[in-house]
Amino acid sequence: MGRMSVIEAPEATTPQEATVRDRADVARQVRLVVTFGLSTAILVYFALAIEDPQVTYILGERVTQEFRPKDLTTTWVSWLAIATSLVALVLAALDRYPRRGAGLALALLVGVMFYLGFLMWAYTDQAGAFQAAIANPIPGTMRIATPLVLGALAGCLCERAGVINIAIEGQFLAGAFFASVFSSIAFTSLAFIPLALVAPFGLLGGVLAGVGVAAMLGLFALRYQVNQVVLGVVLVAFASGLTSFLLGQIPGDRKATFNNPMILDEIRIPVLADIPLLGQALFEQTILVYLMFASVAFVTFLLFETRWGLRVRSVGEHPKAADTVGIKVNRVRWQAVLLGGVFAGLGGAYYTVGSTGAFDREVSAGTGFIALAAVIMGRWHPIGATFAAVFFGFMWNLQNQLSFVDKLPGELLGAAPYLATIIAVAGFVGRVRPPAADGEPYVKS
């Protein structure tokens, strides 16, 4: 040791900084070790708990002529999952876990393997005569994620401009209701609209309703500077009450006139729709889903590559700086809020003309708030928010699919997506930086 210190003598002059490790770095390592330790332990439990390692799976959502159940022996899947998780655990424990992109990719891989390991356990050893097969999760995920993505885009636009939008749920409800009404009326009363456009006409109703709620948000938040959190909650209650009231006002014999919309047709994109697993879910969809894809690209481009986007972000970060270079802060905020209303309205329309048809009370069932969580988990970036929305959609779909398997109690299963939301927002996202002036009204001094 004595000789060593002579050799290393020059090091003594370097600053002591290196000897004190940043707390955040230590916390990160602890978090990783705990996460992967837990995942490994749980996966081992899953693997050991399997008695009969035989399951069936299908590449589609349900058994059809095209998709027939195939057999699978789970053992190797379980152990591969354990091995992956263990590698990540060892890397984390040795403080050799990769950073940035590679780290994220490894975490994602562990996540996928955990999901598979869990599936193996969930679908083996089913009691009862009926044996559920593991099904393709992508179509269901897409169904749930589509409105979430659209709602999250609305959230991104508003909050990047510095207006907190908690009212996405309200925009969903209004959008869903008026989409149904517009489509129904177009079918029964507006003969000049060709049949093919009756359902898309519903989208127009959804957009107008979404913009309408956005206008109320803008009026009270920007003109009257009401606290935006309180305002958002009030607007949700208002939209919920209003749509329920209007629904109740439709007489029983007039339901066909006002609340019996046509549903959007699926449009198949040749070739792409034939991709296994993904194709049908992504490329044999309604116009609304394609609009959703386009909207993500559009909003991203708008925010980060255009003059308007630069101004929107500047008023959300430092409105006074924007003001001093001649940008009209509240005008830009109004524009962003109203444009957000378009996407939120489209998201709402999904719940009626985009999927099931007639409007029912609380048809969006609180998903507007999940879209808000996606905004935060996606760090106020349209693409991040999209991935977050897809993750939430995936969790919900998983819950739906597992309800056919009797392994987990239904109530617990029902709470699982919400639990996943909290863990995702709190754990993965940690401390993120919202736009600096988010929620702060701008008043000229």
Next chain:
Amino acid sequence: MKLEIRGLTKRFGSFTANDAIDLTIEPGEIHCLLGENGAGKSTLMNMLYGLLDPSEGEILVDDRPVTFVTPADSIAAGIGMVHQHFMLVPVFTVAENVMLGREQTRGLGVLNRAEAAARVRELSERYGLRVDPDRLVEDLPVGVQQRVEIIKALANDAQVLILDEPTAVLTPQEIDELMQIMRELKAKGTSIIFITHKLREVKAVGDRISVIRRGKVVGTASPDTSEAELAEMMVGRSVKLTVDKDAATTGEVVLDARGVTVVDPRGHQVVKDVSFEARAGEVLGIAGVQGNGQTELIKSLLGLVRPAAGEIWLDGRNISTHGPRESLEDGIGYIPEDRAHDGYVGSFSVRENLVLDLYRSDDFSRGPALNREAIAANARSRIEEFDIRTETADSPVSSLSGGNQQKVVVAREFSRPLKVLIASQPTRGVDVGSIEFIHKRIIEERDRGTAVIIVSTELDEIFGLSDRIAVMYDGRIVGTVTPDIAREDIGLMMAGAHEPAEGGAA
């Protein structure tokens, strides 16, 4: 471009912030606006920049009257402003900040970032303002951010540039660089309005000096006027620019910081292995440019943040784990740098603020109830002793002037027997009269045998009060010197150089 102001007046209710101000800025001159905090300099400039509407009077550009309703109007007329608090979006790049408001596009509103960056490079070369257009503003040092502000104004073809207290956040070296830039701009024909309260700078760079006091122009002067004369014009009576004090009689070590390291919530080390001793009866000055760890060091001494490593000893006791209340009971007095945030409760009365950290003592409470008479009596005596100008002891502290607010804080902290007094920027935003008074009280406290620690970014204050000076840079103490060190040397230390070999090391 010639800018002329005639009889410009601004009233806020019954208060007249600017009273019939006349000024002429000739093309290509550096015109200094000298005045104390609150004299009305910023109000005047905000009217010139379209942020405030004048109550009366007019503004003329090249002899034609103009009205500025929004900043856009002023920018269009050729006026650019570098605000005291920078108007930069931290998460944008330099080029994005410069282009904001008049963006270069490829048509259809699509940003042309390459062209914007080229424009920044061109301006930065022409005026010698080194800056990388692709860096994020939040990653740049303050001096460079200021250059970005100047480029931003120049990019809008500013012919009159207003610099509002531009030196407050700079190191002495950066101040020299800024003055060089100002001379460069002047040589290229840009007029500059230079707002400051620092006499030295006015004399170094100004062509003409207008002095503002209580909202009025009280005179103009040339740069060869003496500092004492300028100070007298600024304050309205003769002022002493130095602090009277005898040599310190230094006693035992009272406060002993050993290897204190503080990590901020983002995980950065902001105080790095800092060790120092403060002795009874001396003033230890901590010099340094703002944001080099002074604030966090002080917070750790007071127990407002727990150091990540290191120990703090007071009178031979380890107080590293003490919270703020224990620190108060230990006998540490604190004058915070941001008094409105940490020093008083604005909506509370003067009387209440004077006992904010004393109300628990038996003198001011009876069981759970406050002893109102004792608190009122305390207020009467403190108001008289510290010459606090307030209508009544019942007025809210927020209604007082900056200097009197600070006196409330000082009076309260001096009401307890202290072992250590920590004063952070004790005279920031305080009028000259109050500065003299507060300095005198601090020296009296020293002579009573208290260990005093002064943190200040104003070198004059550090030199005037300190018996020893520790210089902080990047979270470390880069050296401890005596006040006879040359200004340039301490300036170098504030920029990160280690103490000079033969400098008066203490």
